[in-house]
Amino acid sequence: MSTYQATVSAPVNIACIKYWGKRDTKLILPTNSSLSVTLDQDHLRSTTSARCDPGFEKDALWLNGKEDEIKPGGRLATCITEMKKLRKEYEDQNPNEPKISGYSVRIASENNFPTAAGLASSASGFAALVYALATLYKLPSSPSQLSLIARQGSGSACRSLFGGFVAWEMGTSVTGTDSFAVQVAPAEHWSDMHALICVVSDAKKGTSSTSGMQRTVETSELLQWRIKEVVPKRMKEMQKAILDKDFDTFATITMRDSNQFHAVALDTDPPIFYMNDTSRAIVAMVTELNRVSVENGGGLKAAYTYDAGPNAVIYAREKDMKEIVNMVCHYFPLLASTQPYEDRFKLFSAG
Numbered sequence: 001m002s003t004y005q006a007t008v009s010a011p012v013n014i015a016c017i018k019y020w021g022k023r024d025t026k027l028i029l030p031t032n033s034s035l036s037v038t039l040d041q042d043h044l045r046s047t048t049s050a051r052c053d054p055g056f057e058k059d060a061l062w063l064n065g066k067e068d069e070i071k072p073g074g075r076l077a078t079c080i081t082e083m084k085k086l087r088k089e090y091e092d093q094n095p096n097e098p099k100i101s102g103y104s105v106r107i108a109s110e111n112n113f114p115t116a117a118g119l120a121s122s123a124s125g126f127a128a129l130v131y132a133l134a135t136l137y138k139l140p141s142s143p144s145q146l147s148l149i150a151r152q153g154s155g156s157a158c159r160s161l162f163g164g165f166v167a168w169e170m171g172t173s174v175t176g177t178d179s180f181a182v183q184v185a186p187a188e189h190w191s192d193m194h195a196l197i198c199v200v201s202d203a204k205k206g207t208s209s210t211s212g213m214q215r216t217v218e219t220s221e222l223l224q225w226r227i228k229e230v231v232p233k234r235m236k237e238m239q240k241a242i243l244d245k246d247f248d249t250f251a252t253i254t255m256r257d258s259n260q261f262h263a264v265a266l267d268t269d270p271p272i273f274y275m276n277d278t279s280r281a282i283v284a285m286v287t288e289l290n291r292v293s294v295e296n297g298g299g300l301k302a303a304y305t306y307d308a309g310p311n312a313v314i315y316a317r318e319k320d321m322k323e324i325v326n327m328v329c330h331y332f333p334l335l336a337s338t339q340p341y342e343d344r345f346k347l348f349s350a351g
């Protein structure tokens with residue numbers, strides 16, 4: 001009797017143009033396209049092992065060492081079922097391959113960073129799960145094909161199947177076959193682009209993204225403007241900025257899109273607040289840094305962005321990062337002071 005096993009890891013991604021809202025909650029089809037940078041670093045990843053064995057009675061999953069229920073019809077079950085379907089098709093086309101698609105799977109996944117603290121743990125988690133099963137099943141699928149399945153685990157997960165700069169094209173079909181991720185440019189294209197994560201708080205967030213974004217879809221008028229008038233233009237401008245390595249445009253769109261995402265959260269009834277006073281003080285610091293730089297004839301030096309939590313991500317070019325880290329340390333000496341220094345600030349290159 002053989003056991004088949006694979007272990008892979010997948011990175012976190014941080015959106016510059018934010019995904020917020022679904023037009024189909026079951027298939028996880030978004031109301032707008034989005035664009036992110038994948039962070040390449042050993043310390044912010046999900047590592048997932050998948051095994052299948054004829055002796056396993058049922059599918060089972062452990063998250064950070066604790067068994068998680070796989071609810072029938074839920075997101076985990078959907079991803080596992082879809083991957084088994086792909087394996088079955090592969091077996092039908094390759095009759096010499098072992099027939100393992102009918103076996104139950106056991107999956108163990110570990111995050112090496114706080115889960116659900118606005119650090120995109122579901123993105124790397126579902127990307128790693130789908131990738132681990134694809135590796136276990138030896139599937140020839142492309143990252144874009146796998147992104148169609150990871151998307152059904154968690155929307156932002158579809159972007160974590162690629163490194164570098166990644167777009168999730170919302171698509172228009174009702175079945176979701178054209179709602180997948182594509183790479184805009186590999187990390188090497190703009191290798192001096194760095195990201196600094198300032199861990200303002202690693203507490204679990206108050207309003208989950210899944211429920212928060214649906215409340216926004218149901219109640220925010222501002223979201224409709226964003227979907228129709230703002231994001232389509234920004235997606236085009238941002239892709240050009242990345243291809244041209246135009247940091248000023250990249251930074252301007254990133255900051256404005258973060259601001260608008262938090263504005264639609266505020267426009268939700270009842271309102272949702274993800275940023276706190278420290279987050280806002282970091283916005284002021286970056287704004288001042290950029291103002292002084294522009295006043296002295298330079299361009300923008302940094303771009304802040306915030307997801308569904310208070311932690312700041314600051315994008316900057318490598319040459320400016322030292323100054324930014326020094327500034328954060330100077331103005332925010334107590335930032336997340338419950339944590340050791342090396343956990344307060346994390347510096348990444350795009351990857």
Ligand code: 2P0
Nearest residue numbers: 015018019154155156209210307308
């Ligand atoms: C993003 N976020 O584009 C945006 C910005 C949070 C703020 O994607 O319901 O955890 O699992 O599809 O992917 C968070 O949403 O939500 C998210 P589901 P997900 O990164």
